[in-house]
Amino acid sequence: MLFDQKNKTINNREDKKLHKVLLFEKIFQKSLGLTGIILIIILISIFITLTITSIPSIKHLGIKFLYGKAWNPVTDEYGALPFLIGTLLTSLLALIISSPFALSTAIFLGEYYPKGLVSNIFKNIIELLASIPSVVYGFWGIVILVPIVRNLETQLHVLPYGVGILTSSIILAIMIIPYSVSLSRQVISMVPPSLKEGAYSLGATRFEVIKKIIIPHTRSGLFASILLALGRALGETMAVTMLIGNSHYIPKNIFSPGNTMASVIANEFTEATGSVYLSVLIEMGLLLFVVTTLINISGRQIIKRYILH
Amino acid sequence: MENSILKVEHLNAFFGEAKILSDIILEIPENQIIALMGPSGCGKTTFLRSINRLHELTPGARTEGKIYLFEEDIYKMNLIVLRRKIGMVFQRPNPFPTMSIFENVISGYTLNGISLSKSQKEELVEDSLRKASLWKEVQDNLHKKGTFLSGGQQQRLCIARSLSMKPDIILFDEPTSSLDPISSNKIEELLLDLKKDYTIIIVTHNLQQAARTSDYTAFFYLGELIEFNKTQALFSNPAKRQTEDYISGRFG
Numbered sequence A: 001m002l003f004d005q006k007n008k009t010i011n012n013r014e015d016k017k018l019h020k021v022l023l024f025e026k027i028f029q030k031s032l033g034l035t036g037i038i039l040i041i042i043l044i045s046i047f048i049t050l051t052i053t054s055i056p057s058i059k060h061l062g063i064k065f066l067y068g069k070a071w072n073p074v075t076d077e078y079g080a081l082p083f084l085i086g087t088l089l090t091s092l093l094a095l096i097i098s099s100p101f102a103l104s105t106a107i108f109l110g111e112y113y114p115k116g117l118v119s120n121i122f123k124n125i126i127e128l129l130a131s132i133p134s135v136v137y138g139f140w141g142i143v144i145l146v147p148i149v150r151n152l153e154t155q156l157h158v159l160p161y162g163v164g165i166l167t168s169s170i171i172l173a174i175m176i177i178p179y180s181v182s183l184s185r186q187v188i189s190m191v192p193p194s195l196k197e198g199a200y201s202l203g204a205t206r207f208e209v210i211k212k213i214i215i216p217h218t219r220s221g222l223f224a225s226i227l228l229a230l231g232r233a234l235g236e237t238m239a240v241t242m243l244i245g246n247s248h249y250i251p252k253n254i255f256s257p258g259n260t261m262a263s264v265i266a267n268e269f270t271e272a273t274g275s276v277y278l279s280v281l282i283e284m285g286l287l288l289f290v291v292t293t294l295i296n297i298s299g300r301q302i303i304k305r306y307i308l309h
Numbered sequence B: 001m002e003n004s005i006l007k008v009e010h011l012n013a014f015f016g017e018a019k020i021l022s023d024i025i026l027e028i029p030e031n032q033i034i035a036l037m038g039p040s041g042c043g044k045t046t047f048l049r050s051i052n053r054l055h056e057l058t059p060g061a062r063t064e065g066k067i068y069l070f071e072e073d074i075y076k077m078n079l080i081v082l083r084r085k086i087g088m089v090f091q092r093p094n095p096f097p098t099m100s101i102f103e104n105v106i107s108g109y110t111l112n113g114i115s116l117s118k119s120q121k122e123e124l125v126e127d128s129l130r131k132a133s134l135w136k137e138v139q140d141n142l143h144k145k146g147t148f149l150s151g152g153q154q155q156r157l158c159i160a161r162s163l164s165m166k167p168d169i170i171l172f173d174e175p176t177s178s179l180d181p182i183s184s185n186k187i188e189e190l191l192l193d194l195k196k197d198y199t200i201i202i203v204t205h206n207l208q209q210a211a212r213t214s215d216y217t218a219f220f221y222l223g224e225l226i227e228f229n230k231t232q233a234l235f236s237n238p239a240k241r242q243t244e245d246y247i248s249g250r251f252g
């Protein structure tokens, strides 16, 4: 009897303790959930504010905003086509330049030197690249890259602006390399070792394992990492604004100066006086936001499917 | 004793500083099934992977000593040639998921950039799949992905993939440990079938399997080869205490 009672109090005490732990767990979980909800609210409210403030522009321009070529704030004429083209051109060019580098670096680090001094040096350099501020890339571009490109242009007998689509693409390429490298490294590291060993056991060399096992196996993952890098490149602003030459015309070739959506916004936001003008820039921001979000989501979706597969 | 196909002389194997195999001396007879037994971690896989030189793929891993395949030093042989002559089947079936059944069977050729004519390919695929007793089950689905097959079928596909290279020796590392009993039996029957054309070295934890299928058994313990003998003799009359303890189930 007495013994039972004693037992009960012990049980009670333990129950209380357990209860406390569970309560804490609950609060912890709830607050984690709360921060998540706050983030979602922020995202949605950004989207809503952008949409509402774009309404004057949408009313004024309609769908013509997307295909109009003229950009004249004085007459309230705004066509975003030159900037859409500028954005796509610089981003795609940047991907074309950076992808081979990123892929070979990822393979080099993943397959040839997975550990050790060489790979550590490489990894650190790549991380360092990622931490350089955009504006510093811009400066470096102006000081080093612009003269080089100008020289090239002189030799090719095109107008030697120095600044322009190509220059911005090169800088963009350098800026997205760390991102692509880390994504493709992750994708490549997920190739099951048993497959590689199977290939080696059949006499394949390392090069053949890369070419015929790793690349085919990671194709969709690598595609997704390129897509995510594209998402980055589309929105990159500062360095591009400094190097693209800020022209309102559709670029004739890769040496022409131009503008991206992001660079137009950055350049003209402070001088956008008319209410329509401001609203147009915001609509452009909205467009950029939607496009990069879609690209990010589809990239992530492919990677997720790839991992599950 | 039969002709020996593989001679292992004073083989040591290391992972970094750790010595995994020490002073293995062994002669493997031709066209026989040789079972490798021993408690987990004793170095059976390492031994197997030293024979086709997969061991040295691991950073920091190395071997000392000599292995001869028909009198030829395997550490001086061209790797592609060596691995054509010594095939391997792994613990878990690992068909290449991006390739069809057909492509899997001839992957040893495509991987090495050896081109075959269409008829050569077809002949090789049918022949190898028949030898792996998989032909009947897959002949209508040759161009489907190999990963749709059952585990046992996948393992036989991997065997066919090895056979297509016309090897002298095939190494099996616990080939049935991830399979159900029926699939395991099929593989065992297949091994007995293959014996007339190939020398088979198989790692197994299953004593019955070793007793049923193998002609010779090697017992490893803590990185050493304790005993090597005809399977029947080794099971009925083990020469060493450790062997006796192991086969009577006193340690595992």
Ligand SMILES: Nc1ncnc2c1ncn2[C@@H]1O[C@H](COP(=O)(O)OP(=O)(O)OP(=O)(O)O)[C@@H](O)[C@H]1O
Residues within 6 Å of the ligand: B015, B018, B020, B038, B039, B040, B041, B042, B043, B044, B045, B046, B047, B058
């Ligand atoms: N990649 C590695 N790096 C370092 N040590 C390793 C590595 N692989 C295996 N070892 C060690 O080498 C020893 C032998 O391993 P091995 O895989 O050859 O044993 P095994 O006899 O095949 O065992 P099991 O029956 O469990 O498959 C073990 O002690 C293991 O810890």
Ligand SMILES: [Mg+2]
Residues within 6 Å of the ligand: B044, B045, B046, B173, B203
């Ligand atoms: Mg093993």
